[in-house]
Amino acid sequence: MATSTDSSPARAASPVAFNLATLALTMVALGLGLAYLIDSAGRAARAPTVSDITVVTRTLSGTDLKIPLGWFRYEEIEGEGLTKQIDLKFDLPLGANGESREVDATLVPRSRVRPSAALLDGVYLHQFGPEQLSGPPGLVGKPLRAGDGFDGETVWYDPLSVSPFVAKCSAPLAEGTAGRCVRTVYLGAGIAAVYAFDDDALPGWRRFDEALNVRFTTIGAL
Numbered sequence: 267m268a269t270s271t272d273s274s275p276a277r278a279a280s281p282v283a284f285n286l287a288t289l290a291l292t293m294v295a296l297g298l299g300l301a302y303l304i305d306s307a308g309r310a311a312r313a314p315t316v317s318d319i320t321v322v323t324r325t326l327s328g329t330d331l332k333i334p335l336g337w338f339r340y341e342e343i344e345g346e347g348l349t350k351q352i353d354l355k356f357d358l359p360l361g362a363n364g365e366s367r368e369v370d371a372t373l374v375p376r377s378r379v380r381p382s383a384a385l386l387d388g389v390y391l392h393q394f395g396p397e398q399l400s401g402p403p404g405l406v407g408k409p410l411r412a413g414d415g416f417d418g419e420t421v422w423y424d425p426l427s428v429s430p431f432v433a434k435c436s437a438p439l440a441e442g443t444a445g446r447c448v449r450t451v452y453l454g455a456g457i458a459a460v461y462a463f464d465d466d467a468l469p470g471w472r473r474f475d476e477a478l479n480v481r482f483t484t485i486g487a488l
Contacts, residue, residue, distance in 0.1 A: 322452045324349045327375045327456035330484045339370060350375070358477045360463075360470030367467035371478065372460040373487065379458045382432035382450045390421045390434070402469045405431070422447075424470060431474065451475070454488045 320335040323346040331352065335342060339353040352373040360367040380388075390408075393416055399407030406425050410416035418437035424430040431434045435447040442466035452458050459482070467474075 281367040317350075323347075324352055326350070326352060326373055329457060329486060331373075331487055332426070335487045337481070337485075355483060356478065358467075358470070358473075360467040360473060362466070362469040364470075367463060369467065369478070370462040372452075372462075374458055374460065376452055376456050376458045379450050379460060381458070382434065382448075383430055385434075385450075386421070386423055386430065386432045390432075394421070402471060405468065405471060410434075420445075420450050422471075424471070431471050433461075433468065433471075453482055457487050459487075478482070 293368070321332045322335055322338070322342055323473045324331050324333060325346070325348045329396055333354070337354050337356070338386065339355040347378060354371045354373065356369050356371065357366045358369055358475040393410045394408045394415065395411045397409050398411065399420060404421045404424060404426075407420050407422050410421060411418045412418075419434055420437075421432065421434050423432040431449075432469070433449040435445045438445045444466045447461075447465050447468065449461045449463075449477065450458060451461070459478070461474075461478075479488055
């Protein structure tokens with residue numbers, strides 16, 4: 267009687283080898299899928315938010331400003347339009363050790379305000395009391411005499427600069443809170459910026475204009 271040349275062990279090994287190969291291919295596919303998901307998640311984490319991508323055009327003092335939607339202080343509607351005031355907000359590393367501090371910036375026509383550096387000689391100097399306060403290195407603190415709306419206010423300024431940093435700060439409203447400061451500067455193209463911030467941002471006064479001017483250059487205000 268003729269016999270088959272294929273042995274039983276060989277026939278048994280064929281399905282096992284096939285199953286192992288299929289399992290290996292499945293594991294490779296799962297690994298590639300996992301790597302794709304991880305890469306996609308990483309790209310999503312690095313991607314800017316919609317509010318950073320969306321740009322809103324506002325025309326102030328005849329200048330078109332293209333502003334990321336996420337920079338507005340209040341909810342803003344997309345689209346173009348003329349305006350007399352733009353309210354923005356920024357988180358900047360202005361604290362004593364570079365901690366983030368919030369700065370409100372209101373853009374208005376220059377004709378509506380005077381810069382703080384001009385007010386130093388034209389107004390504040392004549393209202394200084396005799397005291398001098400110590401504070402952030404490089405700044406001099408001079409309390410304003412009570413009356414004429416200056417009660418509890420102090421002017422901090424750089425005495426060595428031709429175009430000094432100047433901020434007028436009110437006393438804290440309650441114990442454990444920061445005082446509030448206001449500073450006005452002229453930007454470009456007939457636009458001025460009125461800044462409002464807590465006085466614990468004063469230690470970063472040397473970085474103040476540099477940090478904000480980068481943003482204003484981006485939107486076309488400088």
